[in-house]
Amino acid sequence: MRALSAVNPFIFRYKWHFLAGVLFVALSTLLAIFPAQLVRYAFDLVNEGIDLYHLYAGTQAQSSVYQLFGRNVLFYGVLIIVLALLRGIFLFFMRQTLIVMSRHIENDQKNQIYQHYQSLPLSFYRRHSTGDLMSRISEDVSRVRMYLGPAIMYFLQLVLLFLLIVPLMLIVNVKLTIYTLLPLPILSVSIFYVNNLIERKSDEIQKALSGMTTFVQEAFSGIRVLKSFVREADSHAQFAAASNEYKEKSLSLNFVNSLFFPLILFLIGLSTLITVWVGGQEVIRGTITTGTIAEFLIYVNLLTWPVTALGWTSSLVQRAEASQARINEFLDQKTDIVSRQNVQRELVGDIVFDHVSFTYPDTGIQALRDVSFRVRPGQTLAVIGNTGSGKSTVAALLCRLYDVSAGGIRVDDTDVRDYSLQALRGQIGYVPQDVFLFSDSIRNNINFGLDQPNEARMLQAAKDADVYENILAFPEGFDTKVGERGITLSGGQKQRVSMARALVKEPKILILDDSLSAVDTKTENAILGSLQRIMAQRTSLIISHRVSSVKLADEILVLDDGVIVQHGTHEALMADANGLYRALYERQLQTEEA
Structure with missing residues (x-):
């Protein structure tokens, strides 16, 4: 994170975006947790209502029980919908603050780098290729933006969810909590390694695409030379080789991507299965109710994406750190062509x-x-x-x-x-x-x-x-x-x-x-x-x-x-x-x- 400290002044510049984003993350997280508890109460209410309805079968009280049951279920249903709508609003504002902040910083950083490029002497440009300069102002800045936006946003979500949900789960049932959370670390580590593999292959594809683009650009820029030397066939053969290399790397990435989502779904399904299995045993023992199982399933789904994103965001931070280090390498280079006295006057020409x-x-x-x-x-x-x-x-x-x-x-x-x-x-x-x-x-x-x-x-x-x-x-x-x-x-x-x-x-x-x-x-x-x-x-x-x-x-x-x-x-x-x-x-x- 040492290299990424260079972007802290930008975060401070947009501190109100950042602080508002943290607030909206907290509010949206709270509104995601409350419906889980309401679902538990609603499930338990349904069980109790059914038992009471059958208990007063054949009596006048049965219709009263039915009406009361209906009103309570409707109340919980409307309340859950209202909370979901409010959460959707706060999720919108969360992205409109943190993601917008990252876009503003991306724009500022590109302008900073471009302005710095123009201040550097010609000797700098003789040492570095145009492709390298372009890579740092486009690809590297985009990677840093992914850290400033999605990585920070999902990490905040993960921290808040774990701080709020895990204690609630432990209070309800320690055993069920341990078994439910067991697959999640495996999921996060798996995502981390698979995502690194995807990113590495994506880099290889990007390099292959860059090489192919450069080849095509040079071929068309020098089309006069190409035609005058009758090298069209040879040029096409070279392009075909570059295109095949790009195709092979793309197919390799597609294979890894094909494994990515089945892995996620398998581990999520495993966590859900464990929750139902262990929860069912606890219901039989009478330590929890069926509403608790429903509550835990919602908690599992709430934790799944942030835990999945943990591996992804860890990879994003690693790549952003490497990219910012490359950017800092250029920003740390200072020009020695500076004015000593800043004289400004009309020249005569001696x-x-x-x-x-x-x-x-x-x-x-x-x-x-x-x-x-x-x-x-x-x-x-x-x-x-x-x-x-x-x-x-x-x-x-x-x-x-x-x-x-x-x-x-x-x-x-x-x-x-x-x-x-x-x-x-x-x-x-x-x-x-x-x-x-x-x-x-x-x-x-x-x-x-x-x-x-x-x-x-x-x-x-x-x-x-x-x-x-x-x-x-x-x-x-x-x-x-x-x-x-x-x-x-x-x-x-x-x-x-x-x-x-x-x-x-x-x-x-x-x-x-x-x-x-x-x-x-x-x-x-x-x-x-x-x-x-x-x-x-x-x-x-x-x-x-x-x-x-x-x-x-x-x-x-x-x-x-x-x-x-x-x-x-x-x-x-x-x-x-x-x-x-x-x-x-x-x-x-x-x-x-x-």
Whole structure:
């Protein structure tokens, strides 16, 4: 229960739901016990009434006995019905308090986890898969809810019933009580083990279903690759294998479920049989009446479900504890990307990298070594280099997706670690190398970075990114759905929509991270022509492996294995015949000519 103590603040938040639930559990339990005693009185009354009716046979008193007998039986019958109705009302309110409380806590906990996820650094997401993150916010939270709702509710019912019923049974007849309750512990332990077996098999089914779903999702997302390599038959064979595995596990679970209810019914029937057998012997001895047997049978039925639920709720608590421990593992991870002074002001765009070195914390790979440069307001700096030279790391550090390992980064003479994250990132337009579009309309994708959508700015951003004409060519224009991860768009269209998404913010600092790699030279020149007007008004950082994308920059930075090897204008770098920049230029020129 140590891990589950993390949900106690949520229970305290909804304490009135919890306390009201406890009250309704107590009231519904009391109203379940009273009818059992009324049934005993009614049974005994029937026996006595029959004896008296026969005793006064042939006399005028016989009709009076019959009328009195009828009135008493009717009174007990109406009273039992009224108590049953009242119990039903309290059972309704019991679920409307405890179960509703668990749903509120489930919602709050999901929001807490999602908000915490968003605060964690990129290194966290590099270490954990999306499936793991989804599992903890959905499946694990649902298991914790089962503890907060059904487990607590049925456990309270069990405790109250045992505290109230067992003493009443012992007062009536100790021997009959012992024999009646004898099968119940066996029932609870059996349910515990069978339920654990069911849960384990259910987990196996869930994993098999998850694997099959992931396979299908990847197959349909990569349908172009699948068809181009003519692997449909092989893909179907793999799906059939995954589907058969799911079927076999489902059949195994069905077999265990088939044993579950017969086991319960057998033990309940055994308890009922013992009650009637031992109770009948006690009636013959004259120690109890037939009404007592009826009362005990009701008590047995009242105790059966809570005792059955004890094994079930014990399993629920175990699973909830394990799930909450998994949730706590993530909640205990704190981000180190926090603002030191929470500076919030409008940026001018004076960027300084001062002897910056950086090593990725999750892989230990050193991406930058003693990198220093300056970009003045309104200037355009291009960063070029071979794959793996550290170009994208420069953009990630400037956006403060990571913190430097050594040295410092200043924007307008203020360390980026002193800025409010929202203020810093909100004034940077970042077009990442790995383009990601949401499964929404083109309009909403472009307006993603705006608090309030602006039609005029959106249209201008689309024109500047040279994607306006392409969008108008679609049947639904800007309302065209791009599909999952933008699958309905070409690579170049996705890059240009992503660029429009950055431009619509009208950022103070614009970062283009290899954002023209999927467009042809003609489109690239058109975009660069539009960007020249935009970049003249703001500080810009162009990251690319193509010389054609960077030659219009004010200055060019050449990286190789995380180290600056050249720095200057296009003309100055071309003048160095042995330099890396000249080698890259000639290599790409030959490729284009070929």
